[in-house]
Amino acid sequence: MANNLEQQGGTWHVRLAIPADVQKAFGGRKVLSKSLETGQRSEAMNRRLPYLAQWKAEIAAARAQAKAPREDWRPKLATFGEQHLADFNARVLNAVSPAGAKKLPIPSLVDNELSCLIGDYPADVPSLMRISDQSRQFATALITYGHDLTTAEQDEANAIALDPTHYKPKSPITKARLAAFRTVREKSVAAKNVDQQESKLQKLSAFLAETGKPLDFDSIATWLDSLGVASKTKAQYINAGATFWKWAMKYDVKWREDFKGVANPFENHDLPQARGKEKADGKRQDFSLSDLAKLHNAAQAKGLDTLADLILLATYTGARIEELCQLTTENVVTVEQVPSFDIVDSKTVAGIREVPIHPALSELVQRLLDKSQDGFLVPSASKNKYGNRSDLHSKAFGRLKKSLGFGERHVFHSIRKTAITQLVRADVPGPLIAELVGHETGTVTYDIYSQGASAAQKLAAISKIPTLPEV
Numbered sequence: 001m002a003n004n005l006e007q008q009g010g011t012w013h014v015r016l017a018i019p020a021d022v023q024k025a026f027g028g029r030k031v032l033s034k035s036l037e038t039g040q041r042s043e044a045m046n047r048r049l050p051y052l053a054q055w056k057a058e059i060a061a062a063r064a065q066a067k068a069p070r071e072d073w074r075p076k077l078a079t080f081g082e083q084h085l086a087d088f089n090a091r092v093l094n095a096v097s098p099a100g101a102k103k104l105p106i107p108s109l110v111d112n113e114l115s116c117l118i119g120d121y122p123a124d125v126p127s128l129m130r131i132s133d134q135s136r137q138f139a140t141a142l143i144t145y146g147h148d149l150t151t152a153e154q155d156e157a158n159a160i161a162l163d164p165t166h167y168k169p170k171s172p173i174t175k176a177r178l179a180a181f182r183t184v185r186e187k188s189v190a191a192k193n194v195d196q197q198e199s200k201l202q203k204l205s206a207f208l209a210e211t212g213k214p215l216d217f218d219s220i221a222t223w224l225d226s227l228g229v230a231s232k233t234k235a236q237y238i239n240a241g242a243t244f245w246k247w248a249m250k251y252d253v254k255w256r257e258d259f260k261g262v263a264n265p266f267e268n269h270d271l272p273q274a275r276g277k278e279k280a281d282g283k284r285q286d287f288s289l290s291d292l293a294k295l296h297n298a299a300q301a302k303g304l305d306t307l308a309d310l311i312l313l314a315t316y317t318g319a320r321i322e323e324l325c326q327l328t329t330e331n332v333v334t335v336e337q338v339p340s341f342d343i344v345d346s347k348t349v350a351g352i353r354e355v356p357i358h359p360a361l362s363e364l365v366q367r368l369l370d371k372s373q374d375g376f377l378v379p380s381a382s383k384n385k386y387g388n389r390s391d392l393h394s395k396a397f398g399r400l401k402k403s404l405g406f407g408e409r410h411v412f413h414s415i416r417k418t419a420i421t422q423l424v425r426a427d428v429p430g431p432l433i434a435e436l437v438g439h440e441t442g443t444v445t446y447d448i449y450s451q452g453a454s455a456a457q458k459l460a461a462i463s464k465i466p467t468l469p470e471v
Contacts, residue, residue, distance in 0.1 A: 004052060005044055012036045012044035016055045025062035025253050054187045061180035062251055073144045077160045078167035171208035172215055172258065173201055181247055192386045197240040204241060217265045224269065231271040242266040285409045286417035293468040298400055306379055307396050309364060311415065316358035316465055318419030318437040319343065321412050323351065325389035327377040329369055336455035343438070351438035356459035360467050419465060426464035436462060
C-alpha cells in the first residue's frame with residue numbers, strides 16, 4: 001500500500017498499520033483507517049498527512065507509556081505493612097497478656113502466602129518478632145517481584161514494609177503521562193492551550209500527591225473547592241481533567257486497567273452559575289465611537305503611533321489584535337477589484353477570511369506598506385514564546401485605557417464589539433456581519449453551503465462603520 005493510501009469504492013482512505021507491541025493500547029486493532037472523502041489522489045496525498053502525523057504521535061505515546069516504570073508495588077507494599085503491623089501488635093498483646101485475660105482478635109492478612117508464615121506460631125514475643133521479620137522480607141520479595149528494583153528502590157521497599165508511613169502516595173497523573181498527553185495534543189491544539197491544560201493538570205497532580213487522596217469524584221470536588229477561583233475558571237480545570245481522562249482511557253493501557261469501570265471523576269460537578277445581574281456586571285463593554293477617538297488621540301499624544309494605528313485598524317475591521325499583528329504585506333490583496341485584508345492566521349476556521357479595506361484606512365494601510373521592514377504590516381518588538389506579536393501592544397493599550405479612566409470591562413477586544421455593534425445598527429445582515437468578523441452563523445445554509453458575499457457586498461457593509469468623530 002504505497003503512501004498509506006488505499007482506494008475503496010472510488011474514495012481514497014489513509015491507512016496505517018499498528019505495530020504489534022502497541023496494539024493492545026488501541027483496543028487490539030491492527031490498522032488505523034480513515035476516509036479522506038475524495039476520489040482525487042493528489043488531494044488525498046495532502047489530506048492524509050495530518051492523520052498520519054497524529055497516528056504516529058499516538059503510537060509513540062503508547063510505546064513510551066508501555067516502557068514507563070510500573071510503580072504499583074509501593075502502595076501494595078504499604079497496604080501489606082499496615083495489615084502486617086496490625087497482626088503483629090495483636091499477637092504481641094496476646095502473648096504478654098496475663099493468664100485468663102480476654103484474648104484480642106487477631107486480624108488476618110489478605111494474602112494466603114503471608115498468612116501461612118504467621119499461622120499458629122507459638123505466641124511468645126521473641127518468636128513473633130522473628131516471624132514478623134520473615135513475613136516482612138517475604139512480602140517485600142513477593143510484591144516487588146518482576147520490577148527489577150535498583151539498590152535505592154530495594155532499600156525503599158524494605159523501609160515501606162517495615163514502616164508503612166514511609167510510603168508517600170503518588171498521583172497517577174505522572175510526568176511520563178503528561179509528556180505523552182502533550183505529544184498527542186500538540187498535533188491538533190495550539191501550544192498555548194496545551195501549556196494551560198498541562199499547568200492545570202500539574203496542580204491537580206500535586207494536590208493528589210500532597211493529600212494522598214485517590215483520583216475520584218470526591219477528591220476532584222475537594223480540589224475544586226480549594227482553588228478559590230470563579231466558576232468559569234473551575235470549568236476550565238474540569239475541561240483539562242476530562243480531556244486528559246478521556247485520552248488516558250483510550251491510549252494508556254495501565255490507566256485502563258487501574259480505572260476499569262470507574263466513572264469519569266471530572267463529570268457532573270455542579271458549579272455555581274452567575275445570575276443575570278452578575279453576568280451583566282462581568283460582561284465586557286464596547287467602546288463608543290467617541291471613546292475610540294479619545295483613545296486614538298491619547299495614543300498619538302503619548303507617541304504610541306503603532307498602537308494608534310491598531311486602534312483604527314480594529315475599529316474599521318472588527319479584527320482581533322493578534323490577527324492584525326500577524327498581517328503581512330502580502331496579506332494586503334485585491335479581491336474582485338476590492339483592496340482587502342487576507343486574514344489567514346486566526347484562532348478559528350471561520351476566522352480565515354477576506355475583509356475589504358474601509359475607505360478610512362486607505363492612507364494608513366499604504367503608509368504601513370511603505371514603511372514595512374520585516375514583511376509584517378504592523379511593526380512589533382514582542383518576543384512571545386508562542387509567536388504572538390500583539391503582547392506589548394495589548395499591554396500598552398491596557399495602560400492607556402486605564403489612564404483615561406476605563407476599567408476592567410474595557411479591553412482591546414472591546415473594539416471588536418464596537419465594530420459589530422455599528423454594523424448591526426447599520427442594518428447589515430447577520431450572516432454578512434459574521435463573515436466579516438470571522439464567526440460561524442450556526443446554520444448549515446450559511447456555514448456549509450453558501451460561498452459567502454461578494455467582495456463588493458462586503459465593502460459596502462464594512463463602509464457603514466462610521467468614521468471616528470473629532471474630539
